[in-house]
Amino acid sequence: MESRSPIQDLDHKLDILEHVNQDHSEEVLAIAESHVSRSLKIVSAKIVDLFEEGVLIQANTLEAKPSEDSTSESQQDIFAPFVINGSLEDKILYLAYAAIVKQGRDFSGTGKRFFEVINTQKVTPNITRLTLKSSTPLPDYYPGHAFAFVLKSLQKQPELVASSQGKKSWQKNLFDRAFIWLMKHLSTKHRQKLLMSANKDVRLYTLRNAWQSEGSDFIDQAHVDVFTHGNTAGSQWVKSLSKGDIISSRSEAKDKHPHLHQGQALLVADETAYPALAGILEQWQNPITPYIILLSEKATEQAYFKVTDLPDGAHIERLVCAPQQQGEKVLAALDNVTNIDAVWAAFESDSAKQVRHFLRNERNVTGKNNHTKAYWRLNVKR
Template sequence: MVTSTVDRQGLTDVIEHVNDDHQDELLSIAQVFIDADAERATLLDVSDSGLKLQVDTPAGSRSHLHAFSMTGDAEDKILFLAYQAMVRQRKLPPGTKTRYFRFVERQTLSANMLRLVFTTDRPLPANEPGYAFFFSLKALRPTRQNKDVEYSDMPLMMRLWFRGMLTVMKWLKPTARRKLLNSMYSKSKYYTLRASFPAENDDSAHRLAWIDVYTHGDSPGSVWARSLAPGDMVKSTAEYREKTDHVHEGRVLLIADETAMPALAAVLENWRNPLPPTLVLISRSEAEQDYVDASLIPEDSQVYRIVADGEERKERVEALLRTLGPLDAAWGALEHSDAKMVRVFLRTRHSLAASNNRVRGYWKLGDD
């Protein structure tokens, strides 16, 4: 079996890792795609086009070749194949957070805001503002022979090396720990579910997703969002729910920069507070302000727009906060240090408890 573009040593690592840590997944591949009577499967080799398995059955052992339906990294292709097999076998433990999305199309909403449209077999949350998925910033691409590859959600066992990492991190200094974490997650990023919808000719389950991404330069997330092609499969390994129920009563401040505008738009779309909010929209350019459509903003809302960057942005936000009247609650998201400044101000000036003072840092200056 010829390995054309995969580094041999790296491939050996993949084969050893999969055989050691993913026996259940290999067995599912064998039972679904090769022989239903398989009792054990061992990965022998991997190429760009497929894998070679030794499959043990009551009748004996034989080696088999099986073609990949996607292009991409070797381990990702193997695990996606396992994903398909385990779905067919209904081997989905409750509470799994790993899911795959199929990319449908990309829409340009503004100079820097892209809407990524995905479908997924696993039902999506409906009307949950701020619900986010932790996307791996790479993709599997269908081969020419498999443009209609089937998919659904599949749980994969947590990598054993995470256990070792957790042990190591206990002994690291904070700066070293942060550096390690940044390196571990530099190729994954949370993006907010702007909205979800039932697929065509489907039941009431929401399986079509809008993921709106603010792009800036050649950051990893921006490159990923611009590079996806229809049919690509992307993986999310975690999910996060924003807490927004506290905004539906009292005098509320909503504050967001471009990265949080998709979540903000969902909050406004689901507004149930009889009082209109005080709304602060922050952006680097004037054009991005239009992302939050005027039709979403409740009547009589106080709307403040800040177009600035860096220290000027922080100074203008702080100056604006000093002019606001009494507040009972706040929700928002912006740059990490800006968010901290807003939280501290609201805590000291307006006596907001943590449960009503939910302003988060979506990104950190220097990390994007």
Template sequence: MKHFTTIKDQDRKLDIMDHVNQDHHKELLIIAQTYGKNNAIHDAVIVDIYEEGILLHTQDPSSASKQDLFIQFELKGDLEEQILYLAYNSFAKQKIEFSNNAKQFFEVIAKSQVSPNMTRLTIKSQTPLPEYYAGYAYGFILKLLEKAPVVQTNTSNQSGTLKNLFDRGFLWVMKHLSTQKRQKLMKNMNKDVRLYTLRQAFASGSDEQGLYFGYVDVFTHGTSPGSQWVQQLNTGSLISSRTETDDKHDHLHEGQAVLIADETAFPALAGILDFWKNPIPPIIILLCADEVDFAYFDDYVFPEKANIKKITGIVNEQGQKTIELLRLLTQLDQVWGALENNAAKQIRHYFRNERKLAGKNNHIKGYWRLDKKH
């Protein structure tokens, strides 16, 4: 392979590699199939990123070993933008909906407070909810619908043609905008969408054949867009989601696992623990800016002998406080965490650089940013 330029910020590069490999396997596979011109490819992993492009290891049924596939970037800009463009371009070429873009509709059938700052929405879905809801999330559109949508079957290819034209136009715009304007465009496209975890899915009454009901717990605080949206919702309100995503945490099934979550991630943490099957009790670190929010777990039954630690303090100190606590723990094989973005980055880098934890065992996500409304 020819010489390519090494990226100077190795932590930044590894953050992106881990994120894409852990959370965007579908997108990575489509990129490999499209740019590798081989739809038989069934596995793809980023093994390195250079200034000029990404290096994948791919595999297909005809090959006993993994093959190198280098894909050159087509934009000039941020690494994440360049990989996103490769994904969008690949999906457009194969005429596949990008990023699990499946719109869902829900009716709010109840709203209640489960702790001082956590509002529970009881929802009814038009389609069955996943049975394995651990960490599953929907990208809800922060709007209310006036009436139930009418689903119509389009027998013509007009909508497909329009979609194809839109994709081609969007790709052209993405490619020719400056990095700053491109980031602004993407931000505007997603400004009214927030990911909220499906806390639980269940059947009710005549719907015993499928899980059409669920809880969505939303951490509400101040005048954030999500808080204002929840405040408007009442029994009978109709809402929708634009995307949905599952959480990757199979690595927690063995070894000594530590799970770290702030208030915004309490529902995801609870969902993961609902399905806990690791015989080794987990270490659980709960973070709060205000200790009243620990009340979310007052009636929760944690796995037997779970070691529960609590940290209370201002958000911009939580990362360092968590690391200080982690340094007191000897055996740590696996980690899952979800919290404020900068704190998540600190902890992720601690596990990578001090604990030497491989990316496949080091799943720490930034759920929100302190400097932005969320």
């Protein structure tokens, strides 16, 4: 049996485990698939424990039985050993990247889309709404769905060749394999530089809503609301866009929040997470009204929620503070909240970590019920 040494920093271990299970289920599935027989079809997979030497995954599988013309369902524990040195995040990320590339897929995502800019407008002093037209069908379920936009614009939309969809060119396959080789052999410091370089011109922005325009056969138009401020790369890109520009996304991420459908929910968001929170509130299904904390550096930004359909009777706490004060301000507000069963929260990284640990250790909100996310990091350009 493989050596399995416990990770001493329990909070850090749980942070990673919960984040990966909540937001990277496809990556976990890829790791599991690379460690089982091809005769097994993995229906779902989740990480159940982390060790210094590897990750323990619990998978629900289906096995075909040709002689009986049937399938057999079972649950299987899979231990995937780490193959590189570095941080816990690096080790899991590498397992996922290597598994995806081994399967011939593109680890940078399969959500390549092109959009035409129809309009841009200010909805608050620092939130710009992009009205976009997609060349491919958009999801009809949108709260928290985000696109990784490439920070450039094109003069003309590339033609999409149907026969090549879903296939990777040999050049891209070679590049991905070279990237994986570098990830494995570089030091932790240089590995981080490589990842930052690969993502330096990409920003994740949330789909606010989407609809089917007149004459279209699918959901083709959308609003994407972006918090802009200062001279950051993302802000400058948004300000440079004008009607008719073609922009692209290279991947997309789906937020998941069915845990909010029952019990007393706490919702927290700063300006970067307003679009996701607005979508969650407009599609609220829980008969118990949520407790909402809105964070912003300037009070004027909270006007974003003037046109949002809020659940009847929802309690809203509006906090105006500097970004580095978000954590302490939220914790102070939570003194007035007696019961918390489920959480969706998204704001600055260090503050989110502070609040997430408080909710886990002091208020017993754990696992799938504690979705306290880092949407950005202070002192890193957005």
